[in-house]
Amino acid sequence: MSAVMGRSEKGRHAARKTPRGTLFALVTHTIRSCSRGIVIWGAALGLYSAAMVASFTTIEGAADQLNQLMQAYPKGMMEAFGITNLADPANYVNSQVFGFAPLALAFFPIMALAGSIAGAEERGTIDVLLGNPLPRWQLVIGNFVAVALSLLAIAGIVGLLTWGTAALMDVELSVKQVADAVLNLWPICVLSGALALLCSAFSHRRGLAIAIPAFLIFGMYLLDTIGRASDDLEDLRPYSVFYYYGSAIEHGIDWAHFGGITLVALALVLLAVLAFQRRDIYT
Amino acid sequence: MSVAIETEGLSKRYGRKAPGIEDVNLVVAPGEVFGFLGPNGAGKTTTIRTLLGFLKPTGGSATVFGLDIRRDSVEIRARVGNLPGEFALEDRMTGEGLLKYFARLRGVKDLGYAHELAERLGADLRRPMRRLSRGNKQKIGLVQAMFHRPPLLILDEPTGGLDPLVQEEFLDIIEETQAEGRTVFFSSHNLAEVERVCDRVGIIRGGKLVAVETTDTLVDKSFRHVRLTFEEPVDGESFGALPGVEDLKSDGTKVSFTLYDNLDVVIKQAARHRLVNMEYDRPSLEEVFLTYYGNHKNGEGA
Structure with a gap:
């Protein structure tokens, strides 16, 4: 019988164009699927942040005494938690919220992207979806883009609640400070999601695709936090992504670090595409 | 094409x-x-x-x-x-x-x-x-x-x-x-x-x-499950001796067996007695496989 046909010959048999716009359809659908998560994560983190901003007004008058009290604590411990001056609302909010917020928020992209491939295999939904003319690379990229955009939406909600509370309570936090703080959450979260996506693309198990990036991100957080307090671990801090995080609410975004982390995340996504292209899909 | x-x-x-x-x-x-x-x-x-x-x-x-x-x-x-x-x-x-x-x-x-x-x-x-x-x-x-x-x-x-x-x-x-x-x-x-x-x-x-x-060929290859009920007890062995009859079970007025061929002979044998009911069933496809394509264990794996 016939061997594989040339491109021109193919068109005569059951001609049907491969549709365009599949990536856009996938991204919009995935964002819609994430909408509940966006609201929950945005509200949870945003309300916590708003509560911390509001609590600043209660300690504002006693900040000098608190700073004196804090001086009695080991210097390493103060550095570990990013506390330099509690009378400064930016430093206070950073130490209470944005210092660990990327660690907490990282679980949103980890859960979402671990579920995008390995999770879809476990649930049995992937065969129906990929029964459509959707290239595998688009499934990887589309989910990543959707989750990256969802993270921006969460950051927006957190930012609005934080800045809104600051404005209402007369806490001195500018729009730019808050915008920098919430935008700076994005690279680490995107990197965490990219790790989960890579694991999801390699393995067929969602649990593994959650556990590995969660373990790595938490490990890097501990390394950086303890490294600030311990001279022995100080040299290892550059191996943690949190070393490059900084305090954007106080010093603005370090765009070199922002771009560097984002580039690493994109490299992991590229690896995920290559891994998923080559492997079998199981349900 | x-x-x-x-x-x-x-x-x-x-x-x-x-x-x-x-x-x-x-x-x-x-x-x-x-x-x-x-x-x-x-x-x-x-x-x-x-x-x-x-x-x-x-x-x-x-x-x-x-x-x-x-x-x-x-x-x-x-x-x-x-x-x-x-x-x-x-x-x-x-x-x-x-x-x-x-x-x-x-x-x-x-x-x-x-x-x-x-x-x-x-x-x-x-x-x-x-x-x-x-x-x-x-x-x-x-x-x-x-x-x-x-x-x-x-x-x-x-x-x-x-x-x-x-x-x-x-x-x-x-x-x-x-x-x-x-x-x-x-x-x-x-x-x-x-x-x-x-x-x-x-x-x-x-x-x-x-x-x-072709589908016709597959269906023709299939056997049938036959169950006969008579008004009075019959000698089941008279059916068991017929060509194409296997797995015979006989219990007084009821006779059942698997028929691979020769339906005409079976009908003629049944007509010698007063027949009350006759069931003539297709096998399941699984049974056809078991009969024509070897035992079930060979089919497992993928």
């Missing part, structure tokens, strides 16, 4: 203990309704998933409408409507939402045919998937496979979970699909539905395609 499906030595091995499929050579003509039959684990789903690019073949080659399954998987899936054997749909989505999403992925503007199919099959498109029974999910699975009128339908156990009336409607749709010149490739355990709609059948066992026959 190019064939709809063509495989040459197509193989997929999972490992030593699960051989998958081996050296499958198959040709399905355009416009044909082809039944793909085999016991559970014989390799039907592996073959289908390899054709669709979900599994990477470890040997051989295959084309769908002349398109290579390794290189042109996306173009193949643009021409194929697929119903997987084991599938789930997103819990929170409604059938309507799923069809709109898939219509966007396929560039389909008009959902008129989708709604017509849903109405004919009685699919509930308004409720979220998590609230639907298995049968209703299967109906939505069928609609999403067929709504874009693909040149080739690949359906893995399409009638599983459907009630008899819906099965009948589905078979009508398959016949209409064929009348439009489109091709259908489906796997099934249901001999009656295969007999009704399939032009030819391929039989796979232990990962190997052991036969490709």
Whole structure:
């Protein structure tokens, strides 16, 4: 019988164009699927942040005494938690919220992207979806883009609640400070999601695709936090992504670090595409 | 004209203990309704998933409408409507939402045919998937496979979970699909539905395609289960001695056996007594396999 046909010959048999716009359809659908998560994560983190901003007004008058009290604590411990001056609302909010917020928020992209491939295999939904003319690379990229955009939406909600509370309570936090703080959450979260996506693309198990990036991100957080307090671990801090995080609410975004982390995340996504292209899909 | 499906030595091995499929050579003509039959684990789903690019073949080659399954998987899936054997749909989505999403992925503007199919099959498109029974999910699975009128339908156990009336409607749709010149490739355990709609059948066992026959040939090969009830006790051995009669069971007025041939002789023997009832049943497809294609263990693996 016939061997594989040339491109021109193919068109005569059951001609049907491969549709365009599949990536856009996938991204919009995935964002819609994430909408509940966006609201929950945005509200949870945003309300916590708003509560911390509001609590600043209660300690504002006693900040000098608190700073004196804090001086009695080991210097390493103060550095570990990013506390330099509690009378400064930016430093206070950073130490209470944005210092660990990327660690907490990282679980949103980890859960979402671990579920995008390995999770879809476990649930049995992937065969129906990929029964459509959707290239595998688009499934990887589309989910990543959707989750990256969802993270921006969460950051927006957190930012609005934080800045809104600051404005209402007369806490001195500018729009730019808050915008920098919430935008700076994005690279680490995107990197965490990219790790989960890579694991999801390699393995067929969602649990593994959650556990590995969660373990790595938490490990890097501990390394950086303890490294600030311990001279022995100080040299290892550059191996943690949190070393490059900084305090954007106080010093603005370090765009070199922002771009560097984002580039690493994109490299992991590229690896995920290559891994998923080559492997079998199981349900 | 190019064939709809063509495989040459197509193989997929999972490992030593699960051989998958081996050296499958198959040709399905355009416009044909082809039944793909085999016991559970014989390799039907592996073959289908390899054709669709979900599994990477470890040997051989295959084309769908002349398109290579390794290189042109996306173009193949643009021409194929697929119903997987084991599938789930997103819990929170409604059938309507799923069809709109898939219509966007396929560039389909008009959902008129989708709604017509849903109405004919009685699919509930308004409720979220998590609230639907298995049968209703299967109906939505069928609609999403067929709504874009693909040149080739690949359906893995399409009638599983459907009630008899819906099965009948589905078979009508398959016949209409064929009348439009489109091709259908489906796997099934249901001999009656295969007999009704399939032009030819391929039989796979232990990962190997052991036969490709016309449906008539397959049905002719089948034996029948016969149960006779007489008004008075009869000598069952008189039936056991007839050619083509096996597995005889006799209990006074009731005689049952498996008949491979010579129905005429059996009827004449039964007519010597006053017959109260006669049941003459087709075997299940599984039984046909067990009889004609070896023991069941050989069929396991994929």
